[in-house]
Structure formats: C-alpha cells, structure tokens
Amino acid sequence: MSLPTSTRQYVFPQTKETAVSAPKANEVLVKTRAVSLQFRDLMIASGRYRGTFPPNLVPCSDMAGEVIAVGEDVKEWKVGDRVCASFHQDRMHNDSPNEQALGGAVHGVLTEYRTFPAQALIAMPDHLSYEEASTLPCAALTAYNALLSGYAPLKAGDTVLAQGTGGTSIFALQFAVASGATVIATSSSDEKLKIATKLGATHVINYKTTPNWAAEVLKLTNGVGVDHVVEVGGNATFSQSITAVKQRGSINIIGFLGGVGDVPSPDLIFPCISKQIIIRGISVGSVVQFKNMNKLISANIQATRPVIDKVFGFDEAKAAYAYLKSQAHVGKVVIKI
Known part of the structure; x- marks a missing residue:
C-alpha cells in the first residue's frame, strides 16, 4: 500500500x-x-x-x-x-x-x-x-504501577481506597478486584458510586454527604485503615488519606485534582513517622510494566475491561x-x- x-x-x-x-x-x-x-x-x-x-x-x-x-x-x-x-x-x-x-x-x-x-x-x-x-498507556498503567509494583505490591486480601471515579481510579478499582482485594471507592455522586459498586467495590462513600470520609473508612475497616490509598486529590485530600491508611500502609500519589499551590500542604512528617507510612509518587510506568499489565488484563477479561x-x-x-x-x-x- x-x-x-x-x-x-x-x-x-x-x-x-x-x-x-x-x-x-x-x-x-x-x-x-x-x-x-x-x-x-x-x-x-x-x-x-x-x-x-x-x-x-x-x-x-x-x-x-x-x-x-x-x-x-x-x-x-x-x-x-x-x-x-x-x-x-x-x-x-x-x-x-x-x-x-x-x-x-x-x-x-x-x-x-x-x-x-x-x-x-x-x-x-x-x-x-x-x-x-x-x-491503557497512562490511566491503566499508572494504576497498575501504583498497586502492583513498588515496595509493597497489592496482594489478595488487602484493602484499597480508590479516590474518585475518573480513569485511573476506576482502573485501580478493577485491578484491585481482579487481584482479590477489597475496594472502598469515593465519589461526589451517588450515581457514579452505583457504577463503582457494579465494578466490584465492596464499600462506597459519597464525600459530599460524608466530608469526613476518612473516619468512615476507619469505621469500615474496624479502626485498622486500608493497605493502599490511590491518592488523586493532592493537598486537598492528603490529610484524610494519612488518617485512612493503616499502620505501615502505602499512599500512592498519582494526581492533584484538588489543586496545586492554592491548597495548603498537610502536616506530613510526624504522622508519616508515627504510622510508618510508605509514600510513593507515581509517574505512569515503563514498557516492561505495560507488558506485565496486559497479561493481567488478558487473564481477567471481564473484571478489567x-x-x-x-x-x-x-x-x-x-x-x-x-x-x-x-x-x-x-x-x-x-x-x-
């Protein structure tokens, strides 16, 4: 041709x-x-x-x-x-x-x-x-890198907090479900949370009607907190993410939908030391990770579509x-x- x-x-x-x-x-x-x-x-x-x-x-x-x-x-x-x-x-x-x-x-x-x-x-x-x-190249791979790579990869039985229902958060929900984890999803819309539930979220929280959503996360996890937070809000949500994560859990920072510069930075040092939190910044992923992610997607066709x-x-x-x-x-x- x-x-x-x-x-x-x-x-x-x-x-x-x-x-x-x-x-x-x-x-x-x-x-x-x-x-x-x-x-x-x-x-x-x-x-x-x-x-x-x-x-x-x-x-x-x-x-x-x-x-x-x-x-x-x-x-x-x-x-x-x-x-x-x-x-x-x-x-x-x-x-x-x-x-x-x-x-x-x-x-x-x-x-x-x-x-x-x-x-x-x-x-x-x-x-x-x-x-x-x-x-797949950004949203999916960012979620995969956040949850299934790094220092403490997701495993079956873990609990994941997925903030919001945008592209990366939805993929995080799907990969977590495909891996045998329990998912808590947040959104400002009950209609969007219905979709999250259909995709496999065990618990959902409307952060408009429940502004102190971290307290609700602790209640849902019997006071323990979640193993992994997929953090998309940035400074606007980070303090609550610190509250919601368990001792020695991980917060994976992938976005700043809540704003940059115009939102005060949260107090990090003492809470992170006292809870021994792993904080990891995610910048999408590599070709090798992309190929590994595609194996997960192909092995779990319905859950990860x-x-x-x-x-x-x-x-x-x-x-x-x-x-x-x-x-x-x-x-x-x-x-x-």
Whole structure:
C-alpha cells in the first residue's frame, strides 16, 4: 500500500496538516485509531502544567493504532499489528529515564499518523477495541504501577481506597478486584458510586454527604485503615488519606485534582513517622510494566475491561476536552480517529 504523505493533527488551538515521513530504520509508522484524554491534557491546554513544551505542541499522550509501515531494521513489528505507544518514549524499564513524555516534552498523538521508536510500542491485548486500548498507556498503567509494583505490591486480601471515579481510579478499582482485594471507592455522586459498586467495590462513600470520609473508612475497616490509598486529590485530600491508611500502609500519589499551590500542604512528617507510612509518587510506568499489565488484563477479561464514558469524533476534540473538564464522566473520554 502507498504511505500517506500528510496527516491532520491538532496543535493548540486548531488543526493543521503536516507532512508524513517514511519511518527511519528503527521506527514504526502508525495510523492512529483512538486517543484517550487525561486530566494532564486539560492542564497543559490551560497553561497550568509545569514543564517545557515544543512550539505548536501536538497534544495528548494515549493512543491505540495500526502499524502501516516499519523501518528496515525493525523485526518485532509488521504491517497490521495493533499497538499502543508508551507514555514515556524513553522508559523501557522501571529505572530508565522518563524525560520524553508524549503530549508534553515531545509532540503527542492527537494526529492521524505518527512515527514511534519501535521499542516504545506495546501490543494491544487481543480482546480490546482500539477505543478501549487507547485508555491503557497512562490511566491503566499508572494504576497498575501504583498497586502492583513498588515496595509493597497489592496482594489478595488487602484493602484499597480508590479516590474518585475518573480513569485511573476506576482502573485501580478493577485491578484491585481482579487481584482479590477489597475496594472502598469515593465519589461526589451517588450515581457514579452505583457504577463503582457494579465494578466490584465492596464499600462506597459519597464525600459530599460524608466530608469526613476518612473516619468512615476507619469505621469500615474496624479502626485498622486500608493497605493502599490511590491518592488523586493532592493537598486537598492528603490529610484524610494519612488518617485512612493503616499502620505501615502505602499512599500512592498519582494526581492533584484538588489543586496545586492554592491548597495548603498537610502536616506530613510526624504522622508519616508515627504510622510508618510508605509514600510513593507515581509517574505512569515503563514498557516492561505495560507488558506485565496486559497479561493481567488478558487473564481477567471481564473484571478489567476499560470503562469508557463517551466517544467523540476527531473533529469534536474540543468538545471532548470540555466534557472531560465538566467531570461528568466515569472512566475514560475517548476521541475516535
């Protein structure tokens, strides 16, 4: 087949057409089929995300697509393979650098075609659609890294607190259930909590009607607390997370939905020492972790199937951003290309 010579892509704040080059020796040219959105994408678009970005940034980090050409030295991929791109293009292993993040430090994936280094691609699980697989590179892998990697990996019988019902929190709920753990889920919406219950949460807490939700977590765990907290609120929720976690439990920090800078920092030192808490910052994950996560997903097809709230067309990208910003969604918002 003849290769495309141009691609439509978004650069803030509009689309443009640019040339497509054949892949270099160690590259793969991929036709983007679906892109999923992150809270990070909103922050970058509004200028509230820290970092240095290339001019005319192509946004978004998470995609799934089809290989349409491979460089002459590429052996592991062939035309027609279904793939996802790693969020960190240079992070092959857990201790590799993570400086080349898509949609931030380097141009992202909200484009019809894009080349990638061959080693930065991961095969999609066979049972997933492109839309479903596009949700894996950031949200799913962050949840997997938080719970199933690190110093105290999740094990059957543990209790997990999943804050909210956004993409990463929903994946954390699903991976915890698939691993035999008990999940306590929080949300500001009873309707969203009904979905969390259907996905396997044992207990749910509406933090609007129960603002002191940490006390409720302790009550549900007979005063012990949870083994793992998936912390997405940042400073706004961290004090309650410290209260809710058990002695020698872990708090995995993955987000700051409650705000940055305008929210006072909680008192950390004495509580963390007295409870011997493990606090771990999570920056997505590596290619190796992505492959291991896909094994878990493929072995637990029903429990781990991605939850997609709404799918938008490529020309509706701005509407997709607006819908994500509204926080009306449960799970992921996807753009189909």
